[in-house]
Amino acid sequence: MAMIPKIKRFAAAMIAVVLSPALAKAQGGFVAQGAEYKVAGTLAGEQVYPHSSIKTTGGYVVWQDNITDGDGYGISGRKMDGSFSGALSTFRVNANGANDQERPQVTMLNDGGAIFIWQSGRQSFQNIYGRVRNASGIWGTGDILINSSTNVYQRDAALTTLSGGNVVVVYSSYNQVAAGSMQDVYAQILTPTGAKSGGEFAVNTTTAFNQRSAAIAPLSDGRFVVVWISEQQRFENSADVYARIYSANGTAATSEFLINSSTNICASPSVAPSADGGFLVTWMQLDLAVSTNSWDIYSRPFSGGANGGVTRRVNSFTYGDQLAPKVSSIASDYQVVWTSMGQDGSDDGIYGQFLKSDGSLSGAEFRVNTSTPGQQMHPTVSSDGVGTFLTVWTGFVGGANAFDLFSQRYVSTNAPLNAPGAPIVTVLSSNTLSVSWPPVQGISISNYEVYADGASAASAVLTNTYWNSTGLAAGSTHSYKLAYVVADGRRSPLSVAVTNTTYLSNWFYDQIAGEWMTANFGNAYWTWPQPGIDSDGDGASNLNEFLAGTNPNDANSVLKVRLQPTPQGLFLDWNTQIGLIYQVQQSTSVNSWSNLGGPRFASGSLDSMYVSGGNATFYRIVRLR
Incomplete structure (x- = not known):
């Protein structure tokens, strides 16, 4: 077998898997639904730096992969159905395979399509690229160059979809303001088709030293907020979180303003909107008083007018490093996830905490990953905006597969089951159609039900993931819907219908x-x-x-x-x-x-x-x- 380049060995350990109950770990009105599961399946190589975006009808997960395009790192993705299980196979995102493609992000569009972004090129010569996938799952563009200034290099892009339909991409750009200016944060607005709306614009106004690690979130009134790390803006060797609010067309609605309330070093900000027009920012902050505590996770809520609330520490376990928080929201509830070193008894683990609208803790801190040997890292969290949070992370599995992606759903205690994805209906003959579907992952399934031609009762009840509809008339058209029943007897809503037509009898x-x-x-x-x-x-x-x-x-x-x-x-x-x-x-x-x-x-x-x-x-x- 050929050697696979650019594989970093983060850890080596024995693997043991323990499954959690169907619903467990009740925290702040949300519960873990089922067990962790491999949302991208078991893949060769290393799947790292995942990101996801979901709606109630499904979504996408995207990641950096060292076996995607045949040359260095590439970007892979997988569509998720309404149950947030993987649908169909993984796919390559980047059209250009030369050099490295790294640190991907994805956002769902309002019409069900998606825009993917990543940084591409040799180290210190990178640009930000994007690609549009329409609601039918078909690529609408090739690789789109997003940044306008190409005599410098860009990295660490993030994006979000606004309520009006446009997408805003933010990224760090080296020495674009002036020679030796280091990193500054820039933004570019895209239409849903991937066309640029206006030119790129600088976000930060203070340009001395680095302004980096930008994150972005849409606000409920159509505006958006950008947060970033600013070095030495307040005093020598400082590293603080700053933010700025913009109107939907890219006009600044505020000056840049400080997020953190202490003077400790900050890093890795993340931001999520609130239903009341405000937002909540999380970041990691260095504990200078207790050296053994090192990094902790902090949060602070803000109103839509940039008025800050109380700053709070999010993590309860403080020994060692708590790193790289990510936050997502449903109405005015938040889920924060991060990497904690050594807390799960092995190496790195993924932990979470729910927050109330004012940023106060809701319930206790909890471990997200079930499998603990080796490293669990690079967590990300997204929500469908209604009742489900989805956490995705990279987990060590060892061997040729090295690292795979894992997921865990958290659902509102009164949220109904989500509908499965539509089945695939294939013509086998003049009197038989085959109906198949991907399994629902991470949930204990009692059986699947297929409903043919609008029937009110199930036409077939099965424990596998396919069914042949036989005895049909030649040249006849039929429709099929799918449901699943979980172990506690609850039945999901029906999927959308899919139709196909048998062949005529003359072959x-x-x-x-x-x-x-x-x-x-x-x-x-x-x-x-x-x-x-x-x-x-x-x-x-x-x-x-x-x-x-x-x-x-x-x-x-x-x-x-x-x-x-x-x-x-x-x-x-x-x-x-x-x-x-x-x-x-x-x-x-x-x-x-x-x-x-x-x-x-x-x-x-x-x-x-x-x-x-x-x-x-x-x-x-x-x-x-």
């Missing part, structure tokens, strides 16, 4: 659906070319074009598959028809095939998958829908 040579032949070769069936004929000379027979969903009369429409060696190992590359769903299969003999990973949605015209390390000799791509 050409028992291999190709007659309607496909008619659509491509006309009604004169006696003139149809045989399945083995390559009508357009593109190297694929008409049968293979039928199976791949390509056009047999267009030489440019053909499924081409190749194995591509890279410094990170072997990748399987293929072109796709946008909007279709494919399945990668592997075999050692071509007589028997097995699925490799899950179904893959074609969000663009190309797809790629890491395949090194297996025993397969042959690979093929099968179109599911």
Whole structure:
């Protein structure tokens, strides 16, 4: 197996997993729902620096990965359905694979699409790039250069979606103000299509030394607030948290103002909005009085008019380092998560605390991760704005997989279950449709229910994740919805319906659906070319074009598959028809095939998958829908 470059070994330890009850750890009106789960699945290499954005209908998780694009670090993502389980397979975000792509972020758009951002390039020569994915899951753009000044370098980008629909990206830029000015915070407003709205603008007004580590949040009245670390603004060797509020069009609504109330060194700010128009800021702060305590987590609420409330320490366990807090909100409730060194009895662990609207503690501090051996780090938290917080972090698993992503849901004690994602409906024959779906992760499921053609009672009750709907009429159209029942008997709402149509009964040579032949070769069936004929000379027979969903009369429409060696190992590359769903299969003999990973949605015209390390000799791509 080829060596995989740029893997940092953070820890090595034995792994043990203990599952938590279905609902546990009641804290401040929210409870942990089910157990922790691998939202991205088990993947080769190291998945680090995750970020997520969710709505009640689902969302996205994105991360930095050392086996994504064949060259250094790349950005990978996975869509989540309404239960916040992984849906379909992971996908590559960055179109350009040269050099490193790092520190990704994602925000959901108001129409269900998403914008991803990251920093790209060689160290000290990086720029901020973004990419838009529409509500159908299809890429609407290639890689978009977000920063305007390119003779300097940018890093540590963050973004948010405003209530009016635009997106604001903030980042640090080196020496852009003047030679030797160090880092300053800049912002750029984007439309939902990824177009720039106006030019980039400086956020901080004090420019001496570094202004860095920016975070951003939308306010309920349509404005937004940016927070950052400012070095030596108050006195020599100081490091404080500052903020500034902006209108939706990027006009400053306030001057920059101080967040922390002490003179201790601060770092890693995060911010979340409140339903009353205000916001809450969290940061890590160095304890200068008790050296063994080192870093702690602090918070402070502010009104929409920038009036500050009480500053409070968030963490209860104070020994050692509590690092890199992240905060999210539902109405005026907040969840804060951070990394705590040594608290869980192993190495780093993920801890959390709920806060009330005034920033006071709600319940006790709690451990988020269930698995404790090795390092758990890089936590992030997002909310659907209604009743669910989702915490995602990087956890050590050892071996070739090194670090995977883990998730834990926290739900309001009176929140209903979320609906699952829509099933995939695939045509098998003239009288059979296949209905399949990804499993709901992290929750103890009693069974799944499939509802066909608007039925009020379940058409099938199953414990697996697929069902064949048989005995259908040729050429008939049918719709299917999905629900799940948890171990305590509660039933989820139904998913949205998905429809498909069986083939007509006349199959050409028992291999190709007659309607496909008619659509491509006309009604004169006696003139149809045989399945083995390559009508357009593109190297694929008409049968293979039928199976791949390509056009047999267009030489440019053909499924081409190749194995591509890279410094990170072997990748399987293929072109796709946008909007279709494919399945990668592997075999050692071509007589028997097995699925490799899950179904893959074609969000663009190309797809790629890491395949090194297996025993397969042959690979093929099968179109599911």
